[in-house]
Amino acid sequence: MKFVLPGLLLAMLLGALDQTIMAPALPAVATALGGLGQMPAVITAYLVAATVVMPVYGKLGDRYGRKPMMQAAIVIFVTGAVLCALAGSMPQFVAFRALQGVGGGGLMIGAQAIIGELVSPRERGRYLGLIGAAYVVAAVGGPLLGGFIVDRFDWRWIFAVYPPLGLIALVLLTVTLRLPKPVSRAPIDVAGALTLAVAVVGVVLLGQTREPVFLAVALAGAVAWLVSARYAADPILPLRLFRDRAFAVPVTISMLVGFALFGTVTYLPAYLQIALRSTATQAGLLVTALMAGVLITTIVSGRLITRTGRYKPYPVAGTAVAALGLALLPFADGAAVFAAVMLLIGLGIGLVMQVMVLAAQNAVEYADLGTATSSVTFMRQIGASAGVALAGALITWRIAGDLPVAGPAGLPESVRAAFAEAVPPVLGGMAPLLAVAFVLALVLPARPLRTTAYVEERA
Numbered sequence: 001m002k003f004v005l006p007g008l009l010l011a012m013l014l015g016a017l018d019q020t021i022m023a024p025a026l027p028a029v030a031t032a033l034g035g036l037g038q039m040p041a042v043i044t045a046y047l048v049a050a051t052v053v054m055p056v057y058g059k060l061g062d063r064y065g066r067k068p069m070m071q072a073a074i075v076i077f078v079t080g081a082v083l084c085a086l087a088g089s090m091p092q093f094v095a096f097r098a099l100q101g102v103g104g105g106g107l108m109i110g111a112q113a114i115i116g117e118l119v120s121p122r123e124r125g126r127y128l129g130l131i132g133a134a135y136v137v138a139a140v141g142g143p144l145l146g147g148f149i150v151d152r153f154d155w156r157w158i159f160a161v162y163p164p165l166g167l168i169a170l171v172l173l174t175v176t177l178r179l180p181k182p183v184s185r186a187p188i189d190v191a192g193a194l195t196l197a198v199a200v201v202g203v204v205l206l207g208q209t210r211e212p213v214f215l216a217v218a219l220a221g222a223v224a225w226l227v228s229a230r231y232a233a234d235p236i237l238p239l240r241l242f243r244d245r246a247f248a249v250p251v252t253i254s255m256l257v258g259f260a261l262f263g264t265v266t267y268l269p270a271y272l273q274i275a276l277r278s279t280a281t282q283a284g285l286l287v288t289a290l291m292a293g294v295l296i297t298t299i300v301s302g303r304l305i306t307r308t309g310r311y312k313p314y315p316v317a318g319t320a321v322a323a324l325g326l327a328l329l330p331f332a333d334g335a336a337v338f339a340a341v342m343l344l345i346g347l348g349i350g351l352v353m354q355v356m357v358l359a360a361q362n363a364v365e366y367a368d369l370g371t372a373t374s375s376v377t378f379m380r381q382i383g384a385s386a387g388v389a390l391a392g393a394l395i396t397w398r399i400a401g402d403l404p405v406a407g408p409a410g411l412p413e414s415v416r417a418a419f420a421e422a423v424p425p426v427l428g429g430m431a432p433l434l435a436v437a438f439v440l441a442l443v444l445p446a447r448p449l450r451t452t453a454y455v456e457e458r459a
Contacts, residue, residue, distance in 0.1 A: 004118065005130070007172030008111045011074060012134045014165055015107035018077075018100065019046070020142025021158055028155040033090040044208045045094045049101030050108075051204060051381045052197045057106040058374025059189070059236050061113055062367055067177050070110035071170060077103025078166035085159035112357060113373040117179060121362040121449040125305030128354045132298035136291045180455060182367070186234035193236050195224035203382055207389035210396070237375060238368070246363035246445040247372060250356040251379050253315060253444075256437040257352055258380035260326060260430040261345075263387025265290065267395060267423060268342075272335060275420035282335040289339040293346020294353070301351050305449070311355055312446040318351025319441050323434035330424035352437075353380075362447060366454045391426055398422035 022029075026042060061069045080100030087093035115127060149157050202218025205211070229235040242248045269283035301314045325345035332338045357376050364372040399418040 003176040004114070004173070005127075007169050007176060008114055009130060009134050010165060010169040010172070011070065011107045012111040012131065013138060014074075014077060014162060014169065015050075015104045015111075016135050016138035017142050017145075018081075018104055018162075020138050021146040021161075022046075023143050024147040025150050025155040025158055028150050029093065030090070032155065033087065033093055041090075041094045042097055044204060045098040046101035046104065047208075047381075047385070048201055048204045049098040050105035051378065051385070052200045053102050053105040054109050054374045054378040054381070055196060055236050055371070056193055057109045058113065058370035058372075058378075059234075061110060061370035063182055063186070063188070065179060065181055066110055066114050066117065066370065067173065067179050069106060070114065070173060070177075073103045073106025073110055074166050074170045074173075075103070076100075077107060078163050079103070081159040081162035081166075085156045109370070109374045109377060112377070113370045114177070114179070116357075116361040116369050116373055117366075117454045120451050120453045121358060122309055122451045123306055123453075124358055124361075125302040125311075128298050128302030128305075128358070131354060132295050132302075132350065136295045139291045140288050189228070189232040189234055189236045191228040192225060192232050195221050195228050196236060197221070199225055200382065203389075204385045207385035207387075207392075210389055210393050237371065237378075241364065241368060241372065241375070244363055245443065246447055247360050247375075249440050249444045250315075250359040250363075251375050253319070253352065253437045253440050254356045254376045255379040255383035256433050256440075257319075257322070257349065257356075258383030259387035259390075260322075260433040260437075261349060261387070262384035263391035264326060264329065264345075264427050264430050265342075266388050267391055268329075268338070268427065271419065271423040271427075272338060275416055275423065276335070278335045285335070285339055286342045289342040290346040290349075293343045293348075294350040297347045297350030298354055301355060305355070305358070309449050310446070311359060311449065312441070312444055314351040314355050315359075315441040315444065316438065318348045318355075319434050319438035320348070321345075322348025322352070323431050323438060324348075326431035326434060327428060330428035348434075352441075358449075359444065362449055363445075369454060387430070391430070394426045394429075395419075395422050398426065 022042070029042065057069055057073065077100055080096050080098075080103055083096040084093060084100060087096055112131070115124065115131075119127060145161075146158055149155070199218050199221030202214045202216075202221055206214040206218060225237075226239075229237065229239050242251070265287070268286060272278040272283045272286070297314075297318070301318075305311050305314070322345050325341050325348060328341050328344070329338075332341050357373060360372045360376050361369060399415075399422045
């Protein structure tokens with residue numbers, strides 16, 4: 001494992017970094033390619049593509065092996081990056097970002113599934129800190145690196161980061177990774193993949209546009225997927241797995257955490273800048289405080305899980321702490337207090353997110369390892385998209401109109417006052433969702449963690 005781990009962590013870092021490094025570059029991209037009105041499409045294209053392919057990568061990894069799927073994801077991701085750097089128009093750039101998302105979704109799922117295959121659930125806890133560190137580096141370092149490249153060079157140079165790193169990851173995994181070949185050859189559930197994709201597109205576009213028509217699209221896709229999953233020989237997301245509480249509870253908790261967390265952090269920086277007149281730097285420190293809390297408790301809980309073999313106490317405590325932090329948000333006053341509350345929320349989230357992946361992987365057989373891994377991440381992403389959509393809709397409804405396009409300094413006092421009054425109750429309203437997650441954590445079956453890895457069992 002020690003030889004494979006560097007390649008896996010590098011692949012995870014690539015996927016996570018790509019979601020943050022582009023944020024400061026979007027205005028420069030839109031200015032250069034003449035598409036200011038298409039900036040949201042750049043974000044949506046990557047998000048939709050990455051989310052849609054997550055369960056597909058999970059199932060194909062179970063069917064054909066995780067190594068070739070991981071190699072394919074790296075190649076697709078780097079190819080998309082190179083094409084983005086060469087894009088001559090905004091439509092081209094959006095299309096190439098979608099291609100990059102197809103690779104990025106596979107990077108995130110593949111790396112975690114491979115770790116799940118190589119390391120026993122009992123020993124996996126000590127690797128959670130390294131996984132969390134990759135996300136923290138991406139969350140904190142991505143915007144800083146992106147801003148530096150845009151300020152000193154040109155936005156196209158952002159994509160020059162990916163080919164060398166991708167090549168290193170590809171070579172490392174090709175040389176070091178050895179996994180047994182799966183034996184299942186059941187027919188691919190094409191109908192399930194397509195209907196699930198429709199549902200995902202509806203949810204993500206609802207989160208980006210808040211247009212009611214996409215709610216109908218999401219519901220139609222979900223219903224069609226349920227029907228197809230009922231009759232497919234090997235569904236893309238098997239309904240039988242959800243009959244087991246040891247699997248269904250972690251997946252549901254992940255969705256609730258994604259909903260509450262992203263529904264909160266998406267709008268909190270804007271609230272600080274508009275209502276409390278904080279600087280962009282002060283608002284950005286909130287992300288740093290949140291991720292610092294996540295990293296601390298991810299490392300500590302991971303090591304304790306490996307030492308004791310018990311994992312249930314951590315999501316119970318984590319959901320309670322995170323719910324408390326969200327409940328305190330409406331009463332926080334000032335950037336420093338907000339940072340302290342975000343640290344508290346991060347400490348809670350760090351006890352939950354990666355432990356849910358561990359619990360779901362421990363609950364299934366080898367043939368469903370990739371599906372279980374992708375289900376947790378996939379449902380968290382769906383929850384995040386829905387949370388952003390609902391929080392945005394509630395804030396817009398409470399202020400009775402859209403905010404002006406101008407920056408915070410140009411906003412009239414009436415808008416500042418309306419924003420200051422509208423946002424805190426919406427953010428605080430996310431706390432009950434984590435209270436529900438706390439109740440679910442209480443009923444999570446505490447199954448013994450296996451002490452042998454899947455590769456050892458199959459050998």
